[in-house]
Amino acid sequence: MAISDFYAMHSNHQTRLVLHTRASKDLVSTATAVMDLLKNVEVHAILGPQIADAAPLVIELGEKANVPVISFFPTSPTLSPIRNPYFIRAAQDDSIHDKAIASILQSFGWNEVVFVYEDTAYGNGMISSLVNSLHEHDIRVAYMSAILPSAEDFQISRELKMLMTRKNRVFVVHMTSSLGSRFFAVADKAGMMSEGYVWLITAALSNSLKAMNSEIVDSMEGVLGIRSHVPESKDLKSFNIRWKRNLHLMNPNSSVTELNIFGLWAYDTIWALAMAVERIGVTDFASVGSSRIGPRLVKEITNVKFKGLSGEFHLVNGRLKSSALEIFNVIGKGERVVGYWTPDKRLSRRLYSSSSSNELRRIIWAGDSTLTPQGSAISKLRIGIPVKVGFKEFVDMKRNVHLNETAYFGFSIDVFRAALKVLDVKNISYEFFPFMNDKGEMNGTYDDMLHQIGKEYDAVVGDTTIVANRTYYVDFTMPYSEAGVTMLVPIKHGIQRNMWIFLHPWSWDLWLAVIASFIFMGLVIRIMEQPTVNTAFTGPPNRQLGMTLWWPFAALALPERGLVVKDWSRFVLVIWIGLAVILMQIYTASLSSMLIVDQLQPSVVSVNKLRTEGYRVGHQNGSFVKDFLLNELKLSESQLIPYRTVKEYYKALSKGHKNEGVAAIFAEIPYIRVFLNKYGSKYTMAGPIYRTSGFGFAFPKGSPLVSYFSRAILKVREEGKTMDKLEEKYFGQKITSLGVAPPITPGDSRMLHASSFSGLFIIVGIATLLALVISESYIWSKPVALAKQFIIRYLSSKPSNGAELATVQSTAQVHAIENSIELEDLVGNSNQNSESISNVT
Template sequence: MAYKCSPVNVFLIMLLLLLLFTVHTKTTATSFTRRIQIITSNTSVIGAVMDMTSRAGKEARVAMETAIDDFNAKTSQNATLYIRNSKGNLFGAIREATYLINGYKVEAFLGLQTMEEVLSIGEIGSRYQIPTFSLLDSVPQRALDRLPFLFQASPSQFGQMKAFVAIMKSFQWNRFTFIYEDINSASSEVIHHLMETIKESGVQMNNMVKISPLASSTSLLEELERINKEQCRVFLVHASLEMGLRLFQNAKIMGMMEKGYVWITTNLITDLLHTVNPSTFSMMEGVVGIGSFFMDTGSRFNDFSTKFQTRFKLEQPKEESYMPGIFAVQAYDATWIAALALSKKNMSGQKLLDTVSSISFSGITGEVQFVDKKSTASHRFHIINVIGKYYRELGFWSEGLGFSEVVNDRANYDTSLQNLGHIFWPGRPLHTPRGWAIPTSVNPMRVGVPTMAVFKKFVEVKYDHMHHNFTCIGYSIELFKETVKRLPYYLSYEFHPFNGSYDSLVEQVYLKKFDAVVGDVSVVSKRYQYAEFTHPYTETGLMMVVPVISYHEQWLFVKPFTLGMWALTIVIYIYNGFVLWLIERKHSPELQGSALNQAGILLCLSFTRLFSLDGDQLKNNLTRMITVAWLFVAIIVGQCYTASLTSMLTVRRLAPRVADYESLKNANAVVGYGRGAHVASYLVDVLGFKNENIRGFTSPEEYAHALRNKEIAAVFLEAPFSKLFLARYCKSFMVAATFGEGGFAFLLPRGSFMVTDFTKALLNVSESGTLQTIEKRMLGSEQCVDMESDHDEYGRLGLSSFWSLFILTGSTSTIALVIHVILTLRDHFRY
């Protein structure tokens, strides 16, 4: 059956089609007219897509409009700006961008304040070869490399993490809690840069708290309550202004805005504080903020600020403040970049990209240029402090320079924020917060202690079987307690005895059964696979201790005098004898005779006549004078010789029974070591002893007994142990050889941030003299007070002790000789 259309229906259909055709023709004509006007008028068309419900978007819009007016007025160019509102919706942003391309033939894009907008619209811009300038300051380099027409027009603010670390170091805070809002995928970029910055700084992240943008007050309170139970009191907040205000409001309810707390905000909050109602600052009092830097002085900024405030007040009359912030000045400079790039017509593709990359001009934010398609990163930030109902600028931080109150004064930079003036912390304390507090609920550190220590003065576990408890004492224990006191935070701990080998004890840290190990634990390379060591707190080295043998030297009688002393004594005696013989030979017939007889008499006189002649036998006053001086010197020198020789004869000469370990190994000798220590493997694997030739002992008394009874030929002890052992048995044993070994240290889990803290605290204990005090108190009782002196060199009599005596007798003899010669010559010439 055929369908028939009535005349009325035909009329209505024709009327509807006519109406649709009219509307479509009018719309097409309008759009076509716009396109023709744009093409024929040599106008640069810039499109912008932003969330204009936010303060950042509102500021950016007014700044872009101001920039276009200034650009057209100062360059005689004709640039047009079309701005669309995404309302914070990704699909809305894509729709508006597509509309700007199809409806207005835009030649460049601006805006894109979220990572999702950047990636989506950057894709569209690259497809149509339209330069896209993002105001997001954290566009990943991989996205810029993948999308050739995408540029980051805002300087990266990740450098503020270095400013944060500089603040931490200024007040010697070691740990902080990072609180961040999971706004978008840019949050992961912030975490990455923060972790890279603190990696080599010595500053550690105590905890990381992620907050959802939709978090309720209840969930915020729960998170704050959880982190408040921990000891860390330094918080870094990276969140939007809205979330930040909610966070501080709940922190105030929790009592976390009082004395002892430290709150530091990043630019996400700090850059928008100028928009906050002054009454809001009361909940943020004491907060220190790191903000983006730009010069808010100078004629160019003042001119921009005046225009901005006038226009912003008209467009946004409900806003609290009309002052431009960092978002405004960055949008202003980005618009100039886009307009400059499009001012050079007839460019497309790679030529257009090269033109954009080569742009460089002086903007409000400073010198603007691109490096790897990114606006050069910011290396300067301003530091603020919230006080009462306002905030004040403390100063600036510049990378490579430090903190300063004045930006351009390079002479007044300082590494510490403390030197920029007083900071009002939460609760307004008189002193800087220490950054930590005793936690309300925390599990104590489980510290393993060896029970089989050989030398109890280092570590000893005493059990009280009646009360079923134990106590740990010893040098290592006391030193650990003192070190913990020097840590820059509170540390709760409890000791747990471990009955097993030292290697097994170290493995317990790797198995997470212990959080640390304290005791006579040696630093050994193979143990690093399970844990890490602090700086050694004892001497390093492995000692081979052996018995000593006593002997007396056959030529010991010559030892009291040095060689020079013997030589000069003989010369003086012969010289004095010669002078005495020369003067007295005329008066004593016994001193005369043949030449051979005269020589024998002279030598005999030098060593014996002095003691056989008395004053009556001497005929000449000159010889009497020589004899008196000579006798005086001989008596003193002789008495000193006798005393020194007597001392040497009564002192035992000691020497090691074994000189080196090779002789022990070649003789197949048995050696000892401390049972449970790593020394056994060292003796076998490194020194090459056989397993059957090494024997373990559990006490110093066993070492001594085995050595004396020749059960073992030597015992190998770590340096601290050998020091105690030899102090107790100082006359029976001695060190024959020393080998490289790491000493004793505290042991902590691999990768633990506390390794650095413990090492620094341990060095502080040593440098303050406390280490020596503990060592003297805990180990000093073993000091040997009857050690025998070594007389090989020390105690020998030399020329320096007797110069004056030899000069006396020598000069007396010489004077007598000269007088005798003069008198003899006088008598000779008289006759």
């Protein structure tokens, strides 16, 4: 019909297509038919094959002969026209259908599916693209069920019974019509087409639904399908009338009344091939062989564009350009379109609607139900919670005997409920189940409780710490509390008030620096004042030494003008008094702080001390902290004492390690803050903080609820008010969502060191030395004179040459200069007698 219609409309074309058909039922017969067409007939193009698994072989044979293979039947997505240049897919890419399936699942809130597929190359080829598309929408493939095309009905039934034991009730089916028709017939008999089940079929089965037996279609009631949308047109209506008439003439008893999308793609492919052949021309076909014409034919086909029966025919990268998909619902022996999916607008009720409502028309689900299935056999989440003896601020429960009810509350429980309110997934119900034994106590450790996820519980909510070894068997949400493990220790007084407390404000190096500055100032004043009329620095050596050492104190106690005589000495005196005043003020302030404000210090600051001294160390009973102390901090098990309540913590720390108590308790920071809220005046955090990830909710490995709850926890924490109210409700203050507070550090943090005043000492020292040098000229005049003599001798001994002119001074001039230098030295010396001066003159 395609060839007849094309050349009826294009009678002026010089070229003509000639069909050479070969029947094939399996891989071997297909290979034989292709070899016959290539060698004996020498065809220029191959259409098909209809068998999906035979496509790789046909494409390989066509590529070796440079003959394009054009397929409008389902083929594996792994067969890419980009990697196979002689392969043309004149059908929509299946990957676009994967995205539509993911959008449908997300719109109904189903986050787990079971993928049932045909165990062939075609079926396996879709796994990767479908899983990736679902992952982008936070949807997990919980299980994959592969069914062989040759499987008997009892084998299919056995597989379906196994699927019924799983909690998942959403199935995505990817099969060809031959296997799919048998699969749904068996599923109907097994009772899996009843209420609560969800079935989605891919394009491979959806596009063949019109050609299937009406009784099989009736057993598929409630199924959702996705297929390519075929726009209505006059040409399509005219073709359908002629198709039905011709089909009736050829086979009056045929049950098939309509042509599916594969037939329409076949019709359009013939037209595209005929157009490409005409562009090449009959002369070229007559002059060259098929192997030479193949590359040109591929190029011309990919450039063909026209409006065909299936819609716009336009190849992009060797594939038919993707268009809209229609979503239909199987009802009775027919189907009803409930919506559309397009790459830009996604889900919508109407294809040409200006807005996307992301909603479909009313759907009749399996079991003739109009209620949207939950998608799981579990109506409620079974939430495991720890049984707390102490620290019930996080998790607690109270039993009402009269009403036979148990109330659950606590900070962790309320955070879970707050996250549930803002959760993206709606209609999730839950029930709490305490992890306890017959005695009403915790039935093991937290690790034991987490191992029950996937068995007894669907999740665990409580003060469960996120640690690396636990992530091997469960998945955690993001933390809802602060993180870290550290020590809780008693506080001791940092400074003992004894007779030597006045020495504590300054460190030993600062004391030495101050004493050295005293001596330095005394020496400087002694040097500057000795040649003057100041009699304080005259006399025997022991008197001068005593005055040198006593002068800095006298300057502070008796700052009289007569203490020094020279002006530069007074300048140094002012500098010294300024330095002394600054030091005295700082010393007074530091000493006052030590006497008034008590310096509190942790009694233990080093884990190494706990280890070497063998001190007893406490930890919370059943917590992972015990393993952390043994494996990471290398403490011996004989040192470790378990405790359960805040009161037990207090008693153990109050007794101390010498009285059957403990020297320190290792715990997570939220627990320590609860303790400090009650007994904070005598205890503190100390030592390094060992990082953990805080408290989180635990779910089975790979559960999609993890990402939803993590996002919900973020919303609750960012909103702030809810978390603040919960913290004030259970703890009286904000303690768990704050950053980690720094513990009290040991040592003499208020003691001052010489390095703190190095700048001041440098400035005072430089100013004093400058005053000394300027005041005492003999310190610098003699070196200046020696320098001058050296320069003169150097100039007088330097020989002259032709390149320069040297003026040699006479001997008399040299003696005159030398005499003048000596004269200056003598004048500068105030103790020289007048007789010496006249002789020099």
